[in-house]
Amino acid sequence: xxxxxxxxxxxxxxxxxxxxxxxxxxxxxxxxxxxxxxxxxxxxxxxxxxxxxxxxxxxxxxxxxxxxxxxxxxxxxxxxxxxxxxxxxxxxxxxxxxxxxxxxxxxxxxxxxxxxxxxxxxxxxxxxxxxxxxxxxxxxxxxxxxxxxxx
Amino acid sequence: xxxxxxxxxxxxxxxxxxxxxxxxxxxxxxxxxxxxxxxxxxxxxxxxxxxxxxxxxxxxxxxxxxxxxxxxxxxxxxxxxxxxxxxxxxxxxxxxxxxxxxxxxxxxxxxxxxxxxxxxxxxxxxxxxxxxxxxxxxxxxxxxxxxxxxxxxxxxxxxxxxxxxxxxxxxxxxxxxxxxxxxxxxxxxxxxxxxxxxxxxxxxxxxxxxxxxxxxxxxxxxxxxxxxxxxxxxxxxxxxxxxxxxxxxxxxxxxxxxxxxxxxxxxxxxxxxxxxxxxxxxxxxxxxxxxxxxxxxxxxxxxxxxxxxxxxx
Numbered sequence: 330x331x332x333x334x335x336x337x338x339x340x341x342x343x344x345x346x347x348x349x350x351x352x353x354x355x356x357x358x359x360x361x362x363x364x365x366x367x368x369x370x371x372x373x374x375x376x377x378x379x380x381x382x383x384x385x386x387x388x389x390x391x392x393x394x395x396x397x398x399x400x401x402x403x404x405x406x407x408x409x410x411x412x413x414x415x416x417x418x419x420x421x422x423x424x425x426x427x428x429x430x431x432x433x434x435x436x437x438x439x440x441x442x443x444x445x446x447x448x449x450x451x452x453x454x455x456x457x458x459x460x461x462x463x464x465x466x467x468x469x470x471x472x473x474x475x476x477x478x479x480x
Numbered sequence: 481x482x483x484x485x486x487x488x489x490x491x492x493x494x495x496x497x498x499x500x501x502x503x504x505x506x507x508x509x510x511x512x513x514x515x516x517x518x519x520x521x522x523x524x525x526x527x528x529x530x531x532x533x534x535x536x537x538x539x540x541x542x543x544x545x546x547x548x549x550x551x552x553x554x555x556x557x558x559x560x561x562x563x564x565x566x567x568x569x570x571x572x573x574x575x576x577x578x579x580x581x582x583x584x585x586x587x588x589x590x591x592x593x594x595x596x597x598x599x600x601x602x603x604x605x606x607x608x609x610x611x612x613x614x615x616x617x618x619x620x621x622x623x624x625x626x627x628x629x630x631x632x633x634x635x636x637x638x639x640x641x642x643x644x645x646x647x648x649x650x651x652x653x654x655x656x657x658x659x660x661x662x663x664x665x666x667x668x669x670x671x672x673x674x675x676x677x678x679x680x681x682x683x684x685x686x687x688x689x690x691x692x693x694x695x696x697x698x699x700x701x702x703x704x705x706x707x708x709x710x711x712x713x714x715x716x717x718x719x720x721x722x723x724x725x726x727x728x729x730x731x732x733x734x735x736x737x738x739x740x741x742x743x744x745x746x747x748x749x750x751x752x753x754x755x756x757x758x759x760x761x762x763x764x765x766x767x768x769x770x771x772x773x774x775x776x777x778x779x780x781x782x783x784x785x786x787x788x789x790x791x792x793x
Contacts, residue, residue: 340531343524371518373509376525381689382607384539384697387532411697412537 341387341413342467344376348386348410352403352439353429354393357453358420362390365456375464383409388463391443392419394429395436407443415446417466419459424448487565487575494561501709502526504747508712511751526709530702538698543604552599553696553703556592560710563588567717568646570735571728577643582634585642585718586627589673592711593619596682599704600692611691614762615675615682621769622672622679628777629666632784633659633722638792642718646725653726658787662780663723665773667749670715672765674708676750678757679765716746 351359366372366379380386383406395403407416418439421427426437439445446469449462487493505526513520540549566581566588593615600612634640636655637648649656672679675691683691690696693704720742727738760768 336531337535340528340535343522343528344532368513368516368518371513371520373513373521373525374519376521376528382694384695385690385693385701387536409539411539 338470342471345388345415345463345467346378346380346386347388347390347463348380348383348406349390350392350403350406352391352393352399352423353396353435354420354422358392358423358451361453361456362392362419362459365459370456370460372460372463375460375467377463383407384411386410387414388466389414389416389443390419390459391416391439392423394422394426395439395442397434397436400436400442403439403442415466416443417447417449417462418445419449419462420454421450421452424450427452492564492569492575497561497564497710497713498706500713500743501706502530504712504716504743505709507744507747508751508754511748512755515752515755530706533697533702533705534699536698538700539695541603541605541695544695545602548598548602550700552595552602553700553707556595556707557703557710559588559591559595560707560714564710564714564717566642567714568643568721568725568728569717570730570732570739573643573646577641579644580640582630582640582642582645582722586630589711589715589718590619590623592707593673596692596704599696599700600694603692603695605695607688607690608692608694610688611682611694614688615692617762618672618675618679618682618765621766622669622773625665625769625773625777626669626673628774628781629662629669630718630722632662632777632780635781636784636788636792638788642721646721646728649725650728655787656723656726658783659723659780661776663719665777665780666719666723667746668773669769670719671750671753672769673715674712674750677754678760680759681762681765684759712747712750713743716743716750719746 349359349362364370366377383389387410389407389410391403407414416439418424422429423439426435429435430437436442447462447466449458451458454462489495503526506521506523509525510520540546563585565575566577566585568577597612597615597619600608600615603609633645633649636658637645639645639648671677675682683693688694693701696704717739720739724742728735730738
């Protein structure tokens with residue numbers, strides 16, 4: 330890895346701007362996401378800033394199972410983000426569909442629609458878990474995990 | 481030619497201003513965080529943000545004027561850096577000075593606001609359009625008090641040159657006391673220019689996602705953010721030159737240190753105001769600027785005229 334790529338990688342790890350999207354959650358996880366951005370948890374320590382527009386954001390914090398109605402919107406928000414971009418599934422419903430799995434109007438977890446980089450389970454997730462998940466995602470960017478050997 | 485290039489690109493030009501701007505942003509954000517009883521970002525945060533934005537993909541929305549959309553950030557950056565050359569910093573003379581540079585500096589500091597408007601206007605997004613309309617509306621509110629506030633000291637000194645202005649006040653420091661009200665007005669107007677709380681109405685994140693910059697990403701957003709940072713340094717330098725021109729004859733090292741102290745003081749004031757108050761509505765902002773700031777600024781001009789008639793005629 331060249332020096333410039335190393336600097337760029339460093340800057341990406343140190344400055345993740347997030348956008349928060351509710352893809353059909355019951356609002357429990359959304360309240361916890363907002364709570365984790367308050368001065369009490371002070372996510373700006375890690376360079377995390379909440380952005381209103383997908384154009385500025387690097388990380389999409391999506392909460393809740395994907396409903397059929399929100400599917401197009403979720404895709405559109407994801408398409409509007411500039412590369413490189415990451416998706417974090419926040420909450421059990423976002424990871425697998427949770428208690429809503431199998432409903433006629435629910436597609437399932439976020440990973441049915443988008444490539445997900447990190448899963449944060451919990452119902453609802455605590456702010457501590459969200460911070461831990463985001464920090465682990467950033468750490469995995471710095472030292473990418475080795476691909477599991479085939480078989 | 482060689483020295484001119486170094487002055488423009490390195491010191492006190494683009495490179496120095498970029499470092500000062502990023503440092504200023506860090507100090508502003510850190511103080512804001514400390515006032516809110518939290519840790520705040522590490523010292524390299526603005527630099528990391530800048531490099532990350534430079535390395536990101538840049539998207540131009542469909543239907544936008546591609547040339548205008550790409551040019552506007554460069555225009556904003558150029559205008560604020562150019563304005564910096566005409567402001568006396570640590571000596572009594574600016575890098576380039578001529579009679580009338582006070583007007584040129586104020587004019588150059590207006591250009592970034594217009595680039596924010598045009599950039600937002602051409603993005604073809606409803607949020608960006610709303611943000612740019614608010615940017616222009618706000619411009620008509622704070623610009624008149626700012627111009628009047630700078631006009632006061634200029635009238636007193638009887639010159640339109642910032643360098644001659646600092647010379648005048650250097651000889652008569654007590655005359656500065658007459659412009660205390662003007663200083664407060666100019667500081668409040670600067671908050672509007674920099675779109676800081678309580679005047680961050682154009683980019684109000686909770687209402688109109690990102691204002692005029694909603695559709696900007698990657699490199700273009702990085703230039704816009706840098707131009708905001710440098711505008712803060714340039715605006716603070718202008719206020720320091722017009723309202724706090726003391727200790728300018730100390731030579732380079734001490735003068736430069738004193739200049740940094742003045743800029744730090746102004747940035748700390750901005751951060752303090754930012755953490756003390758909440759965002760105003762656009763009508764409240766315009767009402768405040770036209771009903772309170774502008775009359776006080778007029779009064780300041782009259783006081784200066786009377787003083788000039790009594791003492792300096």
